[in-house]
Amino acid sequence: MSDIKKEYDFSKAQKITNFENGKFFIESENITPPIYLDKKILSELEILSKQSEASISEIANEILSKYLMSK
Known part of the structure; x- marks a missing residue:
């Protein structure tokens, strides 16, 4: 028995003919994870910006780079 009801009308549906495999695939090394900052820190970064x-982002990267290089 089919799950598709008879009242659905697919007669005007578009046929998909031109599709690309992997069109929306993003390599894992190109994904930037979100970083969530405390409101107080973000506020200070906005002032500096x-x-x-x-x-x-530039300021945060500079601060974090200096911090990580000092370890």
């Missing part, structure tokens, strides 16, 4: 005209 406005003062220096650098993005929050």
